[in-house]
Amino acid sequence: MLVDILEWNGVATWSWDVPSEEVCGICRVSFDATCSNCKIPGDQCPLVVGECTHRFHMHCIVKWLEIETSKNLCPMCRRSFKAVHGEKQLGGSQVLSYIESFNFEG
Amino acid sequence: MSTPARRRLMRDLKVDPPDGVSASPLTDNVMIWNAIIIGPADTPFEDGTFRLSINFDEQYPNKPPQVKFLSTMFHPNVYASGELCLDILQNRWSPTFDVASILTSVQSLLNDPNISSPANVEAANLYKDHTSQYAKRVRETVEKSWADDLMDNEDDDEMEE
Numbered sequence A: 001m002l003v004d005i006l007e008w009n010g011v012a013t014w015s016w017d018v019p020s021e022e023v024c025g026i027c028r029v030s031f032d033a034t035c036s037n038c039k040i041p042g043d044q045c046p047l048v049v050g051e052c053t054h055r056f057h058m059h060c061i062v063k064w065l066e067i068e069t070s071k072n073l074c075p076m077c078r079r080s081f082k083a084v085h086g087e088k089q090l091g092g093s094q095v096l097s098y099i100e101s102f103n104f105e106g
Numbered sequence B: 001m002s003t004p005a006r007r008r009l010m011r012d013l014k015v016d017p018p019d020g021v022s023a024s025p026l027t028d029n030v031m032i033w034n035a036i037i038i039g040p041a042d043t044p045f046e047d048g049t050f051r052l053s054i055n056f057d058e059q060y061p062n063k064p065p066q067v068k069f070l071s072t073m074f075h076p077n078v079y080a081s082g083e084l085c086l087d088i089l090q091n092r093w094s095p096t097f098d099v100a101s102i103l104t105s106v107q108s109l110l111n112d113p114n115i116s117s118p119a120n121v122e123a124a125n126l127y128k129d130h131t132s133q134y135a136k137r138v139r140e141t142v143e144k145s146w147a148d149d150l151m152d153n154e155d156d157d158e159m160e161e
C-alpha cells in the first residue's frame, strides 16, 4: 500500500532559554522561530548574545554587522557589539568568523 | 514574492502607529507606504494633515527607508523637496526601528527642530529669532495641507463623473 505523507510533525522539541514571547528586535520574529532570512523552518538559526546582553538571531545580527553603516554597534544600545560565548569574547570581524565556525560545526 | 524586507514590513503593519499618525502600504506594493501626520496640539503645526511617503528597499531594516513629505512644509529640517534631515534616518539608523518608531520621530521633530544643521535656513532663522513670523509661515502650510485634502476629494468626485 502506498502512503502519502500529508503532514509530518517532529516530536522532538527544544527552545532557547528565553521567554517564548521574546522577539528578535531586528526581524520581530520570536526567538523560538527562525528569523525572516531563513526560508525553511528548522534551518539552523541560533541566537547570538552580546556582551551588552542584547540578543538577536544570528542571521539578523550578522546581516546588520556586515553593513558598513552599522559601525559594529549593537542595534539596541549602540555599544560595540561583542558576541559572548562561554569564556570567549569576540568583537567585530571575529563575530563573523566565530559565527562561520558555529555554522560548520553545528 | 516574500523577502526578509517584505516579511518585516508585514510585521510592521501589526504595530499601531502613535496617536495622530496613520500609515499604510499601497494595496499592491508593501514596499511603499503613505502616511499622514496630524500636527501636534499646542504647536504652530496643530491640526495640519501632513502627508508623507516612505519608500523601502530590500535592505530594510538594515538600511533606513526614504522618507519624504508630500505636503509643503516650512520646517528647519525639511528640504524644499520634502526630504528630511533626521539623524535616525541617516547615521543613527538602527535595524530595530519600524514604521511606527520612524513616524514617532518625525512627529516629534515637527515641534522640536534641530537648528544646528538646517535644511531650510530661512525656517531655522525665523524659528530662532522671529517666533511669531515662524508660526505664521507654518500656519500657511497647515492651511495648505487642508486645501490639498479638499482638492483630492474634488479629484475623486471628477473621477466618478
Ligand SMILES: [Zn+2]
Pocket (backbone or CB within 6 Å): A024, A025, A026, A027, A028, A029, A035, A036, A056, A057, A060
Ligand atoms: Zn531576527
Ligand SMILES: [Zn+2]
Pocket (backbone or CB within 6 Å): A034, A035, A036, A037, A038, A044, A045, A057, A058, A059, A060
Ligand atoms: Zn535565521
Ligand SMILES: [Zn+2]
Pocket (backbone or CB within 6 Å): A050, A052, A053, A054, A074, A075, A076, A077, A078, A079
Ligand atoms: Zn546592546
